Amino acid sequence: MSAASPVIERGTAASRIAGIGVVAIVLLLALAPQFLSAGAVDRMTALFVYVILAAMWNALAGFGGLVSVGQQVFFGLGAYFAIRLANAGLDPFVALFVSAVIVGAVSWPISLFMLRLKNGEFAIGMWVIAALTHLLVNLDRLIQGETGTSLISLNVYDASTRRLTIYWLALASMIALLAILFGLLRGSTGAAIRAIRDNEDAAASVGVRVIGTKRLLFVLAAFGIGVAGALWLATAITFQPKTYFNVQWTAYMIFMVLVGGIGTFEGAILGALLFFLIETWFGGTGVWYLIGLGATALVFSLLLPRGLWGTLEERFGWRLLSVGYRVRLPTSVADPTGETISPAPATAHREKA
Amino acid sequence: MMNQIVQGILLGGYYALIACGLSFMFSVMRIINLAHGSLAVLSAFALWLLASRFHIPPFLGLLIVLPLMAVIGWALQRFLLERSARGGALLPILTTFGLAIVIDNVLFEQFGADTRSLAPFIGSLSYDSWEWPGSLYVGKLAVIIFVTAVVLLGGLQLFLTRTGLGRSIRATSEDPDTAGLVGVDARRANAVAAAIAMVTVGLAGAFLGMRATFDPYAGATQLLFAFEAAVIGGAGSLWGTLIGGIVLALAQTLGAKIHPQGFLIGGHIAFLIVLFIRLYTSGLGLRGLLRLSTGRTP
Numbered sequence: 001m002s003a004a005s006p007v008i009e010r011g012t013a014a015s016r017i018a019g020i021g022v023v024a025i026v027l028l029l030a031l032a033p034q035f036l037s038a039g040a041v042d043r044m045t046a047l048f049v050y051v052i053l054a055a056m057w058n059a060l061a062g063f064g065g066l067v068s069v070g071q072q073v074f075f076g077l078g079a080y081f082a083i084r085l086a087n088a089g090l091d092p093f094v095a096l097f098v099s100a101v102i103v104g105a106v107s108w109p110i111s112l113f114m115l116r117l118k119n120g121e122f123a124i125g126m127w128v129i130a131a132l133t134h135l136l137v138n139l140d141r142l143i144q145g146e147t148g149t150s151l152i153s154l155n156v157y158d159a160s161t162r163r164l165t166i167y168w169l170a171l172a173s174m175i176a177l178l179a180i181l182f183g184l185l186r187g188s189t190g191a192a193i194r195a196i197r198d199n200e201d202a203a204a205s206v207g208v209r210v211i212g213t214k215r216l217l218f219v220l221a222a223f224g225i226g227v228a229g230a231l232w233l234a235t236a237i238t239f240q241p242k243t244y245f246n247v248q249w250t251a252y253m254i255f256m257v258l259v260g261g262i263g264t265f266e267g268a269i270l271g272a273l274l275f276f277l278i279e280t281w282f283g284g285t286g287v288w289y290l291i292g293l294g295a296t297a298l299v300f301s302l303l304l305p306r307g308l309w310g311t312l313e314e315r316f317g318w319r320l321l322s323v324g325y326r327v328r329l330p331t332s333v334a335d336p337t338g339e340t341i342s343p344a345p346a347t348a349h350r351e352k353a
Numbered sequence: 354m355m356n357q358i359v360q361g362i363l364l365g366g367y368y369a370l371i372a373c374g375l376s377f378m379f380s381v382m383r384i385i386n387l388a389h390g391s392l393a394v395l396s397a398f399a400l401w402l403l404a405s406r407f408h409i410p411p412f413l414g415l416l417i418v419l420p421l422m423a424v425i426g427w428a429l430q431r432f433l434l435e436r437s438a439r440g441g442a443l444l445p446i447l448t449t450f451g452l453a454i455v456i457d458n459v460l461f462e463q464f465g466a467d468t469r470s471l472a473p474f475i476g477s478l479s480y481d482s483w484e485w486p487g488s489l490y491v492g493k494l495a496v497i498i499f500v501t502a503v504v505l506l507g508g509l510q511l512f513l514t515r516t517g518l519g520r521s522i523r524a525t526s527e528d529p530d531t532a533g534l535v536g537v538d539a540r541r542a543n544a545v546a547a548a549i550a551m552v553t554v555g556l557a558g559a560f561l562g563m564r565a566t567f568d569p570y571a572g573a574t575q576l577l578f579a580f581e582a583a584v585i586g587g588a589g590s591l592w593g594t595l596i597g598g599i600v601l602a603l604a605q606t607l608g609a610k611i612h613p614q615g616f617l618i619g620g621h622i623a624f625l626i627v628l629f630i631r632l633y634t635s636g637l638g639l640r641g642l643l644r645l646s647t648g649r650t651p
Contacts, residue, residue: 067446069387116632119442120385124580125628131577132621139614247573251454258447287462294454301448302433305440 029171033164041167045235047276048170049228050256052177054268054275056224057253059181062263063193064217065200067119069250070126073133074222076245077103078229080137083151083239087142092154093165096230103226104219111218115211127247134245148240151233166234173231177224178269184220185265185323189213197263248290255293258300261307265323270309356489361606363491365582365599366499367564371557371575372582373506373594374550379583381526381546384434384445388453389554390576395456396422396558397471397567398464404474411471411559419555426551430544453572460569471562479563498560502598505553506591512549522546581624587631600627 033041053075061067081099086092110129117125138145154162184190192213195203204210233239252275260271282289304311375389386392396418403414429452437448472479481493513519524532525542533539561567561575578601586597601620608619 061443065443067443069446069450113629113632120379120387120446121584123446124385124387124576127573128577128581128621128624131574132618132625135614135618135621139612145614251450254447254450287458290458291455291462294451294458296451298433298448298451298455301440301444301451302436305437305444 026171026175030168033167038160038163041163042235043276043280045163045167045170045231047272048167048174049231050252050276051174051269051272052170052224052228052231053249053253054256054260054272055178055181056221056228057250058257058260058262058265058268059217059224060221062257062268063185063197064214064221065197066115066214066218067123068126069123069247069254070128070130071221071225071253072245072247072249073126073130074103074107074225075229075232075249076130076134076137076241077106078226079233079239079244080140080143080241081226082230082233083149084140084142086151086153092151092234093169096169096234097227099230100223100226103229104223107219107222108215110222111215115214115218130245130247134241137241137245143239143241146240146242148238148243150238154234154237162234166231169234170231173227177227180220182265182323184216189216190323193217251293251297255297257307258297258305259307261309261311261313262305264307264309264313266313267307267309271307274308355487357606357610358603359485359489359491360495361603362599363495363499364602364606365595366495366502367557367560368578368582368598368601369586369595370498370502370505370553370560370598372579372586372598373502373509373591374553374557375576375579376583376586376594377509377553377591378547378550381522382430382434382438382543383442384438384449385580386429386434386550387446387449387576388456388572389449389579390574391453391456391460391572392422392425392551393554393558393561393575394567394569394572395460396555397562398460398469398569400471400559400562401469401474404471411474411563415556415559418559419552422551422555423548426548426554427544429551430547431540434547435540435543453576457570457572464569466568468566468568469562470566471559472564475563494564498564501556501560502595505556506595509549509553510591518542518545578620581620584631585624585627 029044032044036044053071057068057071060071078099081102082092082095085095085098090098114122114125114129137143143149157165185193192203192208195206195208196210196213200210229244232244256271256275257268258271259274260269261267278293279289282292300307306314371390371393375386378389379385399418399421400411400414403409403417404411409417433448433452434445437444475494478494478497482490483493483496484490511519513523521532521537522542522545524535524537525539525546529539532542557575557579561571582597582601583594584597585600586593586595600623604623605616605620608615608617608622611619
């Protein structure tokens with residue numbers, strides 16, 4: 001090593017600019033309903049829900065190494081508990097968040113059980129949980145089987161108040177959940193999470209609490225997806241179990257994360273944006289749109305498994321919302337991949353997050 | 354009651370049939386194919402098309418569809434799974450899930466939302482039954498399915514233990530690198546295993562179509578049945594799959610007896626109970642719950 005000590009930094013100039021950009025975007029989004037039509041406000045609300053779904057599925061799969069195809073269970077439960085709570089007399093808007101807290105609480109015992117399964121067994125085991133939960137919710141008299149019911153108590157608010165409140169709630173939920181995830185990844189847990197993502201056994205061998213960390217991500221993802229489900233109910237009003245417990249929700253999550261970049265914080269957001277645009281343009285084509293989504297996910301998993309953001313990040317060393325550390329060596333030009341721990345590029349430890 | 358138990362056991366034969374391909378592929382390649390159920394439905398639709406459009410009865414149609422399924426299995430392994438498995442254990446889940454969505458929706462695009470059945474094309478076989486002592490009526494088709502399952506499982510077991518190809522598949526499933534060192538072509542072994550698995554899936558799809566109805570989105574349910582039967586059956590041998598299928602079917606029968614909507618719930622709950630017991634009694638299934646020990650002779 002040379003005498004000059006390497007500089008350890010948490011972000012780049014780009015990520016500091018990005019930080020300012022994020023604040024500007026949030027302010028703009030908060031004020032946006034002033035300028036947008038009612039339909040556009042609804043679409044933006046949907047976008048926020050998509051971002052939540054993508055970020056939460058990414059937290060589980062990309063960072064926790066837990067691919068689940070049963071996450072629709074938490075989406076459906078988020079809506080179902082909201083219906084139940086509102087029916088019990090709770091204010092519908094409050095019910096949305098109490099519901100998500102209950103979903104998070106329910107996910108805890110499920111995690112005790114499911115996290116013992118590995119890879120594909122976990123994936124499909126969660127699907128069984130989702131299928132069973134769907135059937136059990138159908139048995140509830142209030143829901144009337146597949147006929148479903150509605151969040152009637154929301155009618156006490158007039159349409160425009162409702163639309164704006166839901167918009168701001170969705171925006172606030174999205175920002176809060178992203179901030180929680182960002183804080184988690186940047187803090188000491190983040191190092192553990194990334195260690196598990198890169199190699200679970202190696203992480204365990206250096207003393208990372210693998211199961212505990214995974215459980216944290218599992219419960220966070222359940223809570224976040226519960227929020228998304230409850231918000232979706234608030235915009236759609238009607239609750240049909242078949243729609244909410246549909247595996248399509250997980251298909252959307254997988255599509256967004258796989259295309260955006262699995263295991264990268266920015267990738268999930270990018271994926272949600274792309275999904276939103278694709279849905280806006282092609283959603284009307286019905287079944288071909290779904291075929292396209294499936295085919296795209298398939299192709300990305302084969303040819304570009306790191307997704308768009310992961311690939312860009314690797315090639316150009318981009319880092320906007322930096323959750324990791326990077327070491328800049330004073331003498332050499334920084335390696336494009338950034339975080340070289342040792343000066344020798346051949347043994348460079350790449351860090352994706 | 355006795356009657357329902359007999360029906361349940363016979364239905365278990367169907368579940369064993371659809372489960373054996375899933376656990377076979379997992380044992381050899383460590384991949385759970387999420388398109389498993391969709392491929393079974395694809396086979397059912399292929400037979401339906403042959404029967405309704407070209408008047409080829411389903412049992413004859415199998416002569417066309419099963420080789421086709423073998424080719425699909427071979428291609429699936431060579432072009433999709435082999436590539437995605439190189440990217441780690443998680444990617445094949447995403448690849449096969451994407452494939453399932455494509456298959457389901459292409460079927461929907463082609464055939465619409467109507468539920469279909471192969472029953473009209475197999476004559477009286479769909480409702481004929483034998484009277485067994487004790488005034489038990491058992492459907493001929495159900496018995497055929499059960500016998501087919503037993504023959505198939507036995508044949509697969511014999512193939513794995515007695516033939517050279519079977520031994521090379523077993524060697525690959527134990528340790529692909531070492532198998533390669535002693536001259537086993539692991540790529541070929543995997544492709545053959547995938548082809549065999551898809552033939553069993555094709556057969557399962559045919560029986561699904563004959564004994565019940567199906568629609569383009571029926572694949573997910575079949576996948577869950579296959580997974581549940583395989584996990585309940587455990588990592589004993591292929592025969593465990595048969596036991597798993599029977600337990601699943603009996604639990605569903607019991608569920609339906611308790612509550613009109615309890616058929617599926619009963620199956621799911623039985624699965625979770627067995628899963629719970631297996632997770633807490635065995636060594637957590639580090640080799641995978643679905644893993645068959647194909648290495649031991651029965």
